Amino acid sequence: MVWSHRLKLWRGFPRGCPATASEAIKVTSPPLLRLLGQFRLEYDAKPVELSRNGQRLLAFVGLHRRVSRTVLAGTLWPEVTEDHARGSLRTTLWKLPRCDQALIRCSGDSLSTGTALHVDVHTLIETAFDVVQGCARPFDARLPPGLVGTEELLPGWDEEWVLLERERLRQLRLHALDALAETLVREGKSALALEAAWASVRSEPLRESAHRAAVAAHLAEGNLIEAVRQYRSFRQLLRKELGVEPSPQFTRMLAQHGIVLFR
Known part of the structure; x- marks a missing residue:
């Protein structure tokens, strides 16, 4: 199953999982992305750790609401080839926290913030x-x-x-x-x-x-x-x-x- 489909199927993971990237998170309130003052992603008022690339990706999509994969990959990895940049994008997306309220939604060649994600x-x-x-x-x-x-x-x-x-x-x-x-x-x-x-x-x-x-x-x-x-x-x-x-x-x-x- 390709990665874009797997992202859409992250639902209903068990409770009690730690809030770190690439692990399943069950939340009771919408996720919050703070970009003013500092970068901070919160689930149920608790911070979630992200890699540097994960922060950059989420911040860019969070600011623009919707962006094409080509633009996103070229902006975040401008010093490498397009194929390499797209590969880095796929890897970074895969490592984002898995949650029953999606951070990023995939639709064709575009990525957008999840409907539940609140951005300050x-x-x-x-x-x-x-x-x-x-x-x-x-x-x-x-x-x-x-x-x-x-x-x-x-x-x-x-x-x-x-x-x-x-x-x-x-x-x-x-x-x-x-x-x-x-x-x-x-x-x-x-x-x-x-x-x-x-x-x-x-x-x-x-x-x-x-x-x-x-x-x-x-x-x-x-x-x-x-x-x-x-x-x-x-x-x-x-x-x-x-x-x-x-x-x-x-x-x-x-x-x-x-x-x-x-x-």
Whole structure:
């Protein structure tokens, strides 16, 4: 029986097996794949050990949801021939944990994440897009942990495909934080707006839109001194790091509230 069929038939293994790769695992809750902050695969809140190639394979498919075997093999093993890469892919797939809730599903030439597998990055992406598109639920007491958190995608991994996804996710998170701060200011939730703005500033201190969002929150509360302090701090940082000034748009924000700035 070929390996792709055998993967589909991993069902109903006995209880009590240790949670390590290539051994049968019986679980009572959906598997969880964490890619933010570190790589971690969990069954029933317990970590599962994977080989380095197993981690890379699961991370790539987990990020993209569905991918062709050709693309996957070529990305993970770019330095070898296509036949060798496909062989490495087959071996790595075979060594993934056997479970009654599949991690990876095979369909023709494509691989996709199992329907039960939860990937933390997907939750962050969905939340960020909801915020950017203006269809997120109201936030009254706390902000989405994934947005205001500082965990980056697979820290320490330096492969090109990881670097590209890490930067894409960082930019999406920053845009979502800026949009969220603006929305919260309009809703009169200045404290939460400041939290969102500062989360963006912590991630990228030279990002003007994040500092503008913080100033807007201060102005909405009538805290003019705080607004000026924030502006001047950003202006000093820009001058030191880039030798430039804040945009006229930023300066006009303060002028519209009767604040005259001196160099």
